Amino acid sequence: MARTGCWTLLFLAALDIAVNVAFRYPERTGSVPPGFLTRYFEYGRSIEGKLSRMVGPDDASSDPVALAGWLDPESWKDLPSAPSTATNVLIANYGMSFSFDVGRTLQKINPRYEMRCIGGPTAPVSHSYAAFTLDRTRHQAKIVLIGILASSVRGLVTMTGQTWAFESPYPYTYPRYRVTADGKLDAMWPMITSMNGLREALAQPEKWAAFVQQLRENDDYYNPFLFRHNVLDAPVTVRLLRRGWGQHQNSAVLDTIHTDKGFRPDSPALPVLKAIVRQFAETARTDGRLPIVLLLNDQGYSDHLYKALEPTLRDGQIPYVSTHEVAPAADLANFVADGHFTDAAYQRIAQLLEKVIQENLK
């Protein structure tokens, strides 16, 4: 038995080395993504390990995903700030790919609408709301649209896409909001808010340590075993173990926010979500704009987002579109393989959005 055990360990080590050699990950990912198996065996690498590969000395040598989603108003200056003609309507669209796809489809249905899209990959609503507040004075949009993706609500207890998207982290950051005793939102801004800031911090250990400490204190998804880079990044077997552990850890945090029955009323995310929606609508109205909330109920979330926010939307008389009405999350035919809606589903959602706009835009 001992000899068989030794053979097993020997083959396991050989397998580890063979996979590391055969599916060697490039030092810099750049703009060409590596193959499926190469990425597969890297999912369990530490977040710091992944970041060091994604972030190059300049934008051209960095992974495009690393450049996306930063709350940097300077990078928005090329976006349309006013409608191109007097009859057109500019919509400021804050969200992620789902809400941008809805916007694009709306433009196809009615070219009168123009879009000013600001967002990040799978961005949580805290990111979208922060973008909205930073962007208030920079455009003349009549309508402000905030997209809330049900599966990204968990991002409300984080400060960056690095932590909660462990397998394929997004480096961008955003504030962590908390609700104060008087019902207002209190924002804790991250120490790093731009790609250049991230580059600098990665090069300066003290700065990076301070950022990590901030995550430790304010990001519920932060876990040192998943985050910190060390020698354990080298063996494939440990990376696979870490990936499993990451799945387990992230599920444990998600369980405090959402179950298969819906969003938990006692979750730390729900009061913040409601407060953001209320505050977003109030601010938009103060600015003389029409606020619209786009509830994106994606796969696995049924109509849970709608159910969680419906009282808030009703009480505040906030116009909204909920995808569950025209593209139920339980119907697989509404989704493509990567989890986005099909074109047909986007068409129905955009039609519903147009109807809501026409009913509310005076």
Added chain:
Amino acid sequence: MSFSSLQFGVFILIVYPLYLLLPFRWQNRMLLVASYIFDGAWDWRFLGLLWFTTLLDYLVGLLLGRIEEPGQRRLCIMASVVANLGVLGFFKYFNFFAGSLDALSAKFGIHLGWTTLNIILPVGVSFYTFQSMSYTIDVYFKHMKPTKSLQNFALYVVFFPQLVAGPIERAVDLVPRVERPRTVTLDGFARGVYLILFGLFKKIAISDGVAASVNAFYGTSGAVSGLDVVLATYLFAVQIYCDFSGYSDIARGLAKIMGFELMTNFNLPYFAVNPSEFWRRWHISLSTWLRDYLYIVLGGNRFGELKTYRNLMTTMVLGGLWHGAAWNFVLWGAYQGAILCVHRLIMGAKSAVRKPRSIWTVAIYSIQLILFFQVVCYGWLLFRARSFDQIELYTRALFQGYDLTSITVPRPPFSALVGLAILVVLEVFQYASGDAQFYRQWPRPVRGALYACVTFILLMGLSNAPTQFIYFQF
């Protein structure tokens, strides 16, 4: 506390060294306490029911050992059967029958006003009541003498490796093993570790991997195509087999490293080419229980063909209902009964299948296997469906929509696909060799390579979202 959870890992790391260190008498005491902790970890309230079943059947066993008068003996066994089935009926079926009766009467305009009770289904109740009942029935039929030790009998009922999802052990087999000192050999330990590793591989890498695809498809509210139904049902066939046989392997492995021998619960079921053979290979502990304590008691095949068919149907319908309190399980049982009857009608009592030897017989066998797999899978559709409407919709879909470009069933993860390929190869080896321990004939380095591959794929599967063992709900 699921076998594939971290808590169980900690539990066994405490229990097993203690087991090895303690003398025999204390081993049983420690295992009994550990088993109660294991069961109580689900919900401590389940323990009361477990103690009730244990005490009742222990006392009935003692009485049956003393009484010789047939009438009194019959009374004793009736008390045990009625009490055990009463417990099972109340906790598992009360809401189902109350709800069904309410719905039926409502169709005739009568509103009974039944209300369903807030009953929690105790984990493993179907398994341990059948196991406990097998003791009193075996004592009644004088297949064994009653055990005098309440502690040993309690351990037989609650032995944690097989408490929640079997195998349903017979008292004649397991009670003597509980009563006698066990020897833990290096060989038995190695075999046990292999079974645990292989069971975890099946459960975590394969079953949990395909579960998300199956759940997404069977949870869809939209239109489905025939190809989708076929793919999702094939995946469910893989899921339920790897889930349940994986559990059984782990249970047998855990018992083995402690010197116990539990029965083989699965023997390559998808290599069956007829329903009779399938039931000799699938959930063997339940099918033999139903055969010995229900089918044969009903008369078996001793009173002519018609009564044999009736007995087959009754056994399988009740077997279906044993799985869960829902009409689709009854329908699944009826379907299994019907295909057994049809097979018997065509083939007579002969159901033994000769192992194919020549290329020609291998080809014929392969065609039979593929065809019969479709029959099994239609049964799984009935088993997995959430409602009669879904059964109807999916059955209709089977006759239309085989467009390869419109598949909506999500693709299972890489670990599940690689794991499944390895499992198929290993099972073909096992079938060809006719030996469940075929790999032990291989040279050490080859065995080492096999264990390393299985471990590696198991590690790959750790990122699959964990799901509860399917049979825990039964």
